[in-house]
Amino acid sequence: MRIIKPGALHRGDIIGVCSPGSAPASDHDLSRGIAYLERLGYRVELGKHLRFKRGYLAGSDAQRASDVNDLFANRKVKAIFTARGGYGSHRILPLLNYPVIKRNPKILVGYSDITALQLALMAKVGLVTYSGPMVAAEMAAGFGGSAEEWFWRCLTSASALPSMRAKVLRRGRRKLEGRNQHARTAGRLIGGNLSVVAASVGTPYFPRMSTPILLLEEIDERPYRIDRMLQQMLLAGAFDRARGVVLGSFVDCRPAKGKPSLTLRQVFLDTFAGFNFPVLEGVRYGHVKNSLTMPLGVRVRLNASRGQIAFLESAVS
Numbered sequence: 001m002r003i004i005k006p007g008a009l010h011r012g013d014i015i016g017v018c019s020p021g022s023a024p025a026s027d028h029d030l031s032r033g034i035a036y037l038e039r040l041g042y043r044v045e046l047g048k049h050l051r052f053k054r055g056y057l058a059g060s061d062a063q064r065a066s067d068v069n070d071l072f073a074n075r076k077v078k079a080i081f082t083a084r085g086g087y088g089s090h091r092i093l094p095l096l097n098y099p100v101i102k103r104n105p106k107i108l109v110g111y112s113d114i115t116a117l118q119l120a121l122m123a124k125v126g127l128v129t130y131s132g133p134m135v136a137a138e139m140a141a142g143f144g145g146s147a148e149e150w151f152w153r154c155l156t157s158a159s160a161l162p163s164m165r166a167k168v169l170r171r172g173r174r175k176l177e178g179r180n181q182h183a184r185t186a187g188r189l190i191g192g193n194l195s196v197v198a199a200s201v202g203t204p205y206f207p208r209m210s211t212p213i214l215l216l217e218e219i220d221e222r223p224y225r226i227d228r229m230l231q232q233m234l235l236a237g238a239f240d241r242a243r244g245v246v247l248g249s250f251v252d253c254r255p256a257k258g259k260p261s262l263t264l265r266q267v268f269l270d271t272f273a274g275f276n277f278p279v280l281e282g283v284r285y286g287h288v289k290n291s292l293t294m295p296l297g298v299r300v301r302l303n304a305s306r307g308q309i310a311f312l313e314s315a316v317s
Contacts, residue, residue, distance in 0.1 A: 001209060003188070003297055004105045005128045006079075008316040009155045011041035013078040016071035017135050018047035019058035021113040022086020024136035027051065030083055033135035036143065037081075045077055057088045064088065065095035068117070072101045079155070083136040085112030090196075093117070093205050098124040107155055107316070110134050112287065115192030118296055120205035122190060128315065130154060131192050131215070131285070132293030147290035154293045154315045164283060164292070164309040166246065169268060171304040172278035185277060186301040186312065187243035189294065191215035193286075198229035201236045210241060213300055217248030217286025223261050226253060230271040244277045244302040246309060248285035278304035 009015075015037055017030075024030040030051075034044050047067030052059030071080045093116065101121065108121065108129045118129040132151055133139055143151075154161060172185070190207055191197050194216045200206040218226060233239065247268065255261030262270070272279050280302055284292050295315035302309055 001126050001207070003126045003128060004102070005297075005315075005317040006105045006107045008158060009079050009107060012043065014043045014045050014076050016045045016047065016074065016077040016080045017050060017083055018064070018067040018071055018080060019050055019083040020064050020068055020092055020110075020117050021058065021088035022056055022084055023051070023053045023058035024083045026136075029136040029140040033083070033137075033139035036139045037135070045071070045074070047071060050083060056086060057091075058083075061088075061091045061095060065092040068092065069097045069100065072104050072106065073097070075104065077106065079107035079109065081135050082108075082110030082114050084134050085110060085114050087113050089113045089116035090199065093120045096120070101125050101127065109155075109293075111291075112193050113196060115196040116200055116205070118192060119190070119197065119200050119207060122207040122297055123205050126297070128295060128297035130293055130295055130315065133291070145290055147292055151293045154295055156316070158314050158316065160314050161295070161311040163311070166280035166307050166309055167282035168278070168304050168307045169247065169265070169281045170272055170279040172244065172276050184301065184303050184305070185243040186299060187211035187213040188297055189213050189215050189246070189300050190296055192217070192296070194218040194226065194229050195221065198232050201233050201238045211243045212241060213244045213246060213302065214239065214242055215246045215248065215285070215294055215296070217250065218253055219251040219287035221253050223253060223255055223264050223267050226250070226264060227262065227267045227271070230267065234271060239272070239275060242275070242277055245272065245279045246283055246302070247279065247281040248283045249288040249291070251287045278302050280304070280307065280309065283309070
């Protein structure tokens with residue numbers, strides 16, 4: 001698979017805003033997020049149907065898909081930021097114009113439900129995308145601090161991001177030259193929200209990569225549901241070629257009160273018991289305040305001896 005890395009973003013560039021899934025929770029939130037971008041010196045182009053609503057969707061499937069297609073086709077637009085996640089990105093995947101997107105690669109930012117779109121763009125185009133803050137969510141709520149600095153460095157710098165610290169859930173072992181050694185392994189980072197990743201496995205919109213490192217996070221799911229999603233991925237062979245797994249935040253993923261349950265740690269250990277790759281956890285990523293943006297599709301190295309994730313290349317070209 002040929003990987004395409006979009007160009008870096010510069011002050012004064014036009015950023016397109018659309019909602020591939022659900023509509024922004026309020027026009028106030030959307031306006032605050034747009035104002036944030038404009039204060040930083042960017043110009044904003046809104047998708048034609050951004051404020052449309054159809055139940056839990058931001059307009060019809062055709063309308064949401066046309067916003068994505070139009071913003072990619074618009075050569076003046078240098079990046080596309082999603083307004084929010086919610087639900088619905090899976091529904092537009094067959095309607096996207098992948099040849100046009102491939103001819104016009106650009107930055108795409110979002111997370112949660114937007115994971116479906118990011119996986120599809122990697123599978124169909126090989127496009128590096130960015131699992132990060134959304135306009136009517138984090139950018140509207142006072143985005144700042146180290147997460148803000150990390151985000152803009154990710155999109156504007158030709159240098160690789162700094163290494164991340166992580167906890168080691170499983171060290172992993174592999175055989176090298178007849179000796180068992182602690183795994184230090186490299187691969188391309190793919191993934192995002194676990195429920196969306198699991199729902200994409202087995203479809204034409206899930207990347208088939210030779211050396212993936214799976215990145216996973218979740219919110220508001222019981223441990224048995226996390227278990228079911230991971231087992232679905234395991235049975236579908238999603239981990240067979242994996243070089244490692246990185247676990248972000250699993251927010252409010254607790255057992256129901258008074259009911260028997262495995263812990264999340266037990267679920268993870270059971271799932272990955274048959275594999276030799278390392279599993280790192282505790283990364284500040286996902287549905288958590290000050291989440292760190294992850295460039296999906298770039299090469300990273302996991303060091304299970306040091307509990308470290310190293311980015312081996314820049315996130316943009």
